Amino acid sequence: MxxxxxxxxxxxxxxxxxxxxxxxxxxxxxxxxxxxxxxxxxxxxxxxxxxxxxxxxxxxxxxxxxxxxxxxxxxxxxxxxxxxxxxxxxxxxxxxxxxxxxxxxIPAAQISGIxxxxxxxxxxxxxxxxxxxxxxxxxxxxxxxxxxxxxWNGGFRQITTGAKPIAQARDLQGVKLRVPPSPLWTSMFKDFGAAPASVNFAEVYSALQTHVVEGQENPLSIIYTAKLYEVQKFCSLTNHMWDGxxxxxxxxxxxxxxxxxxxxxxxxxxxxxxxxxxxxxxxxQTLRAKLESTGLTFNEVDKASFRQQLQAAGFYAEWQKKFGPQAWALLEKYSGKLG
The missing domain is CATH 3.40.190.170 (Bacterial extracellular solute-binding protein, family 7)
Structure with missing residues (x-):
């Protein structure tokens, strides 16, 4: 490598x-x-x-x-x-x-973001x-x-918020969270109980600054290079999806x-x-310390609660049906059984 x-x-x-x-x-x-x-x-x-x-x-x-x-x-x-x-x-x-x-x-492209x-x-x-x-x-x-x-690598995504940390899936209930304009992203955060709002990346900083949204989710490299830490207080290490x-x-x-x-x-x-x-x-690997030095507070999460919430809400079953059995089988070849 x-x-x-x-x-x-x-x-x-x-x-x-x-x-x-x-x-x-x-x-x-x-x-x-x-x-x-x-x-x-x-x-x-x-x-x-x-x-x-x-x-x-x-x-x-x-x-x-x-x-x-x-x-x-x-x-x-x-x-x-x-x-x-x-x-x-x-x-x-x-x-x-x-x-x-x-x-x-191209709907099939979304499958790597489950x-x-x-x-x-x-x-x-x-x-x-x-x-x-x-x-x-x-x-x-x-x-x-x-x-x-x-x-190319986007990284594993984390949730940042301005008012409170997210430790379990239920903490997202009612949180107005920026997500990219994607049906899968919107679907997943609705199933978490959040209120997802599609905002293009160029407008994310101002949307957080003016409290149009309360939080967002991105890899640490983007949180750092886009200076989103200036308008957020908490970073919850959810690793909820990989994006590229x-x-x-x-x-x-x-x-x-x-x-x-x-x-x-x-x-x-x-x-x-x-x-x-x-x-x-x-x-x-270097960014947690850098971001903490800016005042961003990190917390670990109960990842099992997030997966359980998605299962209970029917998220995996819904998207398996949308992608079809062939594509889903290819995903589970690498991910293991989902849902």
């Missing part, structure tokens, strides 16, 4: 955090034959953008300047749903998106690099877009590249994704 030097990586993160919020472009000595636009919804300091910048430089170098990838972080080209539409039309060439938000277009399906990263990568991931990529590939082979980012491409746009250039781009993107996976794991 790739391991990055933690001290140098965090130094890169600090530099990226202080950079202006503009498109990151890999420049070649002459005008590129192909200029490809890559959009994402995360801050420049996030490992996704650190590795994407390296990826763009590699593509420029290996293609001898024929391919330039321009990087637009932090929802610069629009909300997730807007940018997905741009990707489908070809206005954007590449986009990294959570499988659950992609589920608004609550408490994965215990650890060994579970996750076995599934997403194996038959479950292949099944999802096939569904994506039946449309105008496609997914590269290596899904499919690196998506527009088929027609990618098809304009020669097979040789496609291979250069594909290898650079997949290799960057593999490195970014480990970056997120390492970053999360």
């Amino acid at each position: 790739y391991t990055t030097n933690r001290r140098s990586f965090l130094k890169v993160m600090a530099v990226a955090a202080s950079a202006p919020s503009l498109a990151v472009t890999s420049h070649s000595a002459r005008a590129a034959e192909f200029t490809l636009r890559y959009a994402n919804n995360l801050p420049s300091a996030h490992p996704m953008n650190v590795r994407a910048k390296e990826m763009a430089a590699r593509v420029a170098s290996e293609s001898k300047g024929r391919v330039e990838i321009q990087i637009f972080p932090n929802n610069q080209l629009g909300s997730d749903t807007d940018t997905l539409s741009q990707l489908r039309s070809g206005a954007v060439d590449f986009f990294t998106l959570s499988p659950l938000i992609l589920g608004t277009f 609550g408490f399906a994965f215990n650890d990263y060994n579970n996750v990568w076995a599934a997403m690099d194996g038959e479950l991931g292949a099944h999802v990529r096939k569904q994506i590939g039946a449309t105008s877009i496609f997914a590269f082979e290596k899904i 980012f499919w690196f998506l491409g527009n088929k027609e746009s990618f098809g304009r590249l020669s097979p040789e250039l496609q291979t250069i781009v594909r290898n650079a993107i997949n290799d960057a994704g593999t490195k970014q996976r480990e970056d997120v794991v390492q970053l999360d």
